[in-house]
Amino acid sequence: MMGCITNFFTYETTKSVVVKSWTIGIFNRVVQLLILTYFIGWVFVHEKAYQIRDTAIESSVMTKVKGFGVYNNRLLDVADYVTPTQGSSVFCVITKLITTENQVQGYCPESETKCIRDDDCRKFMGRSGGNGIMTGKCVSFNNYSSTCEIRGWCPAEIDSIQIDPMMEVENFTIFIKNSIRFPLFNFTKGNFLPTITDKYIKMCNFHPVTDTYCPIFKVGDVVKFAHQNFTDIALKLRGGVIGIKIGWMCDLDQSEDSCNPTYSFTRLDAVSQKNNVTPGYNFRYAKYYKMENGTEYRTLLKAYAIRFDVLVNGNAGKFNMIPTLINMVAAFTSVGVGTVLCDIILLNFLKGAEQYKAKKFEEVSESQIISDISHSNGLYRKSCSQLSVKQDEKLSNDSGAFSIGH
Numbered sequence: 426m427m428g429c430i431t432n433f434f435t436y437e438t439t440k441s442v443v444v445k446s447w448t449i450g451i452f453n454r455v456v457q458l459l460i461l462t463y464f465i466g467w468v469f470v471h472e473k474a475y476q477i478r479d480t481a482i483e484s485s486v487m488t489k490v491k492g493f494g495v496y497n498n499r500l501l502d503v504a505d506y507v508t509p510t511q512g513s514s515v516f517c518v519i520t521k522l523i524t525t526e527n528q529v530q531g532y533c534p535e536s537e538t539k540c541i542r543d544d545d546c547r548k549f550m551g552r553s554g555g556n557g558i559m560t561g562k563c564v565s566f567n568n569y570s571s572t573c574e575i576r577g578w579c580p581a582e583i584d585s586i587q588i589d590p591m592m593e594v595e596n597f598t599i600f601i602k603n604s605i606r607f608p609l610f611n612f613t614k615g616n617f618l619p620t621i622t623d624k625y626i627k628m629c630n631f632h633p634v635t636d637t638y639c640p641i642f643k644v645g646d647v648v649k650f651a652h653q654n655f656t657d658i659a660l661k662l663r664g665g666v667i668g669i670k671i672g673w674m675c676d677l678d679q680s681e682d683s684c685n686p687t688y689s690f691t692r693l694d695a696v697s698q699k700n701n702v703t704p705g706y707n708f709r710y711a712k713y714y715k716m717e718n719g720t721e722y723r724t725l726l727k728a729y730a731i732r733f734d735v736l737v738n739g740n741a742g743k744f745n746m747i748p749t750l751i752n753m754v755a756a757f758t759s760v761g762v763g764t765v766l767c768d769i770i771l772l773n774f775l776k777g778a779e780q781y782k783a784k785k786f787e788e789v790s791e792s793q794i795i796s797d798i799s800h801s802n803g804l805y806r807k808s809c810s811q812l813s814v815k816q817d818e819k820l821s822n823d824s825g826a827f828s829i830g831h
Contacts, residue, residue: 492597673739
């Protein structure tokens with residue numbers, strides 16, 4: 426117990442040992458050089474750690490789709506195939522429609538739930554889904570089969586029919602107007618660069634090489650840039666979700682003209698490509714009317730569409746003294762890692778490790794200090810904190826540093 430207490434109340438101080446070895450010296454400088462190269466090249470130059478960054482980007486997106494298509498012998502314009510119509514950052518371009526006209530409230534056979542007797546339908550009562558509320562009755566659907574009766578909008582929708590999509594969608598254009606602000610620096614910018622003119626807007630279409638900053642995108646190009654096939658999405662997959670990503674990575678230490686958007690594209694619902702149960706993207710909406718006698722009726726539309734999500738992200742950086750000082754201190758502190766690695770090699774792997782241990786680690790007791798003080802005739806009375814060394818060690822004249830030869 427006394428030994429544990431004695432070992433606890435000890436003090437460790439630094440002792441300098443100079444090792445004159447080409448092997449360990451070169452290794453030490455190489456490690457230090459690598460650490461400094463990492464901090465200068467990666468941390469300061471590439472990552473710009475001397476800057477304070479604002480990641481709380483504020484963004485506004487306005488969209489507009491243009492184009493005409495022919496579907497079921499009808500000419501459709503943007504008011505027919507785009508929803509919602511407000512021009513938000515999320516919108517859908519409809520590729521095909523399943524229309525159920527002249528629906529009224531009443532009782533009618535369901536189109537999917539086949540039955541033979543009423544007992545077959547009673548087990549579906551109280552369940553959600555389908556085209557209405559199950560009544561528990563089995564009624565005739567056509568001359569060949571019977572289905573369960575529902576209460577709802579009649580006649581019930583039949584969405585299993587095959588309809589070709591509107592292929593003109595591939596040539597429709599999407600206009601995107603984006604404004605951003607970095608509140609920390611009160612910096613605002615838009616994706617309309619000063620060099621863009623009215624004439625250019627009317628003629629250009631976005632291309633990642635030739636027209637990098639054109640804000641007009643062809644639907645077919647967007648699908649292609651997302652590594653998808655328009656025919657597969659429109660026909661086989663029956664719709665999908667495409668992301669148009671706008672990135673703002675701004676270095677505000679440079680001129681404002683260098684802060685420009687970058688566009689990238691991706692398939693956001695890629696998982697649905699492997700799902701045969703609910704592939705693609707679809708939704709329903711209805712148009713309501715009234716007869717002369719006041720009876721309400723509607724036209725139900727099931728739409729298969731390509732949904733576009735405009736996603737804005739980014740950050741801005743500007744020089745600031747606080748992160749600069751923090752990273753400079755971290756860089757100089759990390760240089761000491763070379764010393765730790767060299768000590769591990771010296772203590773465990775190089776020839777003469779025992780000699781290095783003897784020079785590096787030394788235990789000095791209080792009684793030994795008193796004995797050495799009295800033996801040296803008061804040579805160390807000016808400072809009681811200075812420790813004595815073993816007689817077989819050679820004292821250096823540079824603040825207590827020892828040298829070990831090669």
